[in-house]
Amino acid sequence: VGEQAHILPGTLDLLILKAVSLGPLHGYGVLLRIEQISRGALLVEQGALYPALFRLVRQGLLKANWGTSENNRRAKFYELRAAGRKRLRQEEDGWNRLAAAIAAALAARSEER
């Protein structure tokens, strides 16, 4: 177990959208995918995943269907809708701008020395 960071409030939705954009997933799969694509650096509170998933379904960003998982169990799979894809792009842009701005701010040095 390496260094892990708790995710910032409000970014869970973005991470879920990103994870699901790579292919349909069930809830536990979303968790594993986030761990995988963040190379284990982000710590998601597992239970908190579900209220977020339900909310995204209700907002029409995700679509949920019951199917069969890789170990032959009934599972609910989440898939990105067109609206979700659009939202993901917007959030990605927003995040990148914010990250770049914060990075630039932190890179600044005092000039009177």
Added chain:
Amino acid sequence: MRIFGALRSVISSVFRREEMEAEMEEELRAHMRDRADDLLRSGLARAEAERRARLEFGGYQKFKEECREAAGTHFVETVMQDIRYALRVFRKSPAFTAVAVLTLALAIGVNTGIFQIFNAVALRPVELGTRGRMLSVYQDFQVLHPPLHRNVHDSVNLFSYMEYTAYRDQNHAFSGLLAYVPFVEVTLAGEEPKQLLGSLASCNYFEVLGIRPRLGRAFLPSDCAAEGSRGVVILSDETWKGAFAADRSILGKTISLNHVFFTVIGVAPPGFAGMELARSAFWAPVTMQPAIHASGGQRPDMLADDDLSWLKLIGRVRGNLSDREVLADLSVISARLDRHHPGAVSRLTVSTPTFVDMPDSRRIIVGIGRVILFAVGLVLLIACANVANLSLARASARRREIAVRLATGASRRRLVRQLLTESLLLACMGGALGAALAFWSFTAILNHVLSTMPAGFPSLNLHLSPDVRVFAYLFGLTVITAVAFGLIPALQATRLDVNAQLKEEGSAAQSRSPHSARTQRFLVGLQVAVSMVLLVLAGLSLRTLYRAQTVDPGFAIQNLQALSFDLGTENYTPAHAAAFELELIDRISALPGIEAVAQATALPLGNSHFGTSAEVPGHTGERNVELNYVSPNYFTTISLPIVRGRTFRAEEVRTDARAMIVTEAAARAFWPNADPLGKNLKLNMFESPVYEIVGVAKDAQVSHLGEAHPIYLYLPAGPAEQTDLKLLVRPSTGFEVSQKLLRSVVAALDPTLTGDVHALSDYLEQWRAPARIAAELSGALGALALLLASAGVYATVCFALSQRIREIGIRIALGADSRDVMRLMLWQAMGPVLMGGLIGMVCCSGIVWGLSRVLYGLSSYDPISFIVAPSFLIATAVAASYIPARHALRVDPMVALRYE
């Protein structure tokens, strides 16, 4: 059906909720199982893996609740919670609940009931019991350059026969277009002749409506083939049962209507009584119009007059054409017809057939309906203010409870929603009770009102049973009511400083925030203001009624009997009629106790009026006048004094001389500063005759009740008027003349004649009926308003005092005079009452000023109404404040001080 549908959707939402709950459970469990499996694979023992999985997942119940909220199923659940909670609250305060529900039930009930009647009269589509869409068609003329030559029978919105046949034959929008004329008065001959109100109809009438007679056949096209060709008639079920004892062999028999013979070919099904508010007793082909209206050897042919508005049109829409498409199709025809009226453009309108769909009458009826609904709406406003006040009072008592709930984390929105649920529930209970009240009582009330109508009032085609519109109105009213009385208290109750509230412990619950006290005073003021308006209006209408009942029309009306018979329709020639009248007058005069028998073409306050315009020859300035042709003894018979000059001479009557008697008002109008005797007046009618004034009669309300100074002209009843004359019979003092006797005298002279005998006071009653109904209605509303408002004042003062018992106790314990304390209490209670009363009076003066132009004899500043009603209201308010104040003062100071 609709109720079952709603039930099904509720049940399915509950089922779906359980399904969703199960799926959520399954999904979350699957997650933990998958996690445990992975941990197991990483080398942990099973028990440890499962424990870790649960731990990592976090608060299972908490997340489940969050999921529910996120998925929206939360809503149903909290609503159910709120309802359960509200019901618990109601159970805990039964007195408040009962008062609030009763108050709302009364107000909502009255509103629903009135709307139910308005709906039955003006909004409900005519019940035709057929599939497919029907539309009424009306026209209106836009006059580009006058004059438009148009004859009107009833309303300009109607059509001529030529126009009807053009629309019928040339349209593509209707699969059938019918025409009819309602309210055709006829006399059904028989042992006891009967007056019937029926319709003339085009021969496709029943076919277009899709109504099959219960007996016999409907009209055939051949029945309308030629003018007056076929005397056939279809009776209504009611007429068939009433006048013909449900005789099954009636088909093929001949009946006589207005002395024209008709063969009965059918009986309409029960429940169908035409498409008007008054029930139609029969239907005859429209081509029989000249025959049925024939009078004095003349046959006024309405069919041939291409510029006469008299037919109502209703069509069955072809396919599913929209109103706009129908109008587009018809306007092609109307453009073609407009060539008959150079300078005018006809505009068509279509609407769903209701009893009052004609644009002319709709405007009036809907206007009156709005005024009445507004007035009863005011009662609802009082009730809302009342219940809001009670809720406010209760909310201050519940401050601690609310503070605790806010402190433990309930959001303000959640609390407001909960309080609004309580209001909605109260309103629903009130609405349900009110609806039951309205549906049950208003039919009875309406029947009572109709039974007090003067004789000759037609039987009505009303369907009072509530329909979608009534339920929608009821529902809308209930929701608006709930928000109206619930929102302010809910917002105010939840706007409080939790810390202060909880710190102050018990005593805090009793100190009301100044804000809520101000709202309460405002609500009391509002109630009083609105009640004031209703009470003063009620007082004014009652006064108007009183004056209408006691008004002196300016002539004698007691014991006078009026005989009218339409000799014209009975085919009397003027000479024949003159002889008949002479003989009849002789025979009636010979009866014991008869003092005088006079003749007139228009009965005083009767239903027929003759009008034209007149001018002084050589002067400009036409004035509209009313005419009456009378016999010389007319004036003494109705005790109407001739103030100057003389009455007609016998030879003036015999020769139809150009002599005239005018009213004082007419004399003043035409010869403002001169003696009218010997002057000339020209009437603008056929031949423009010039009359010489021989006398001036005292002004009296002979034409319209309430019009004390009519411009009214009397002319001698000569040979030309004989067929139109009516008789006035005056018994000697102390005698009465029986109507039966008079009828028998007429029957002895001409058995086929149907004489109509009425007490002259019946006509007076006709004038008074609308005022009476208005007065009864507003009196009832005023009483209801007073009841609600005084209950409101009482409850508010009671509550305010109960909050101040401790203060009163201290004042008394410190030696304050109890009378001074009482004065203080009353004065504080009366502040908003007086303020509201003042505002109410000001509003009322405005409303009354507007109404005085409409209501007969309503004087805008009737001092009695404006003094009695307010004093009554204020006295009630003082009593409502005094009783609880005295009660508060009687409490032992020691008890009061300890009062918590």
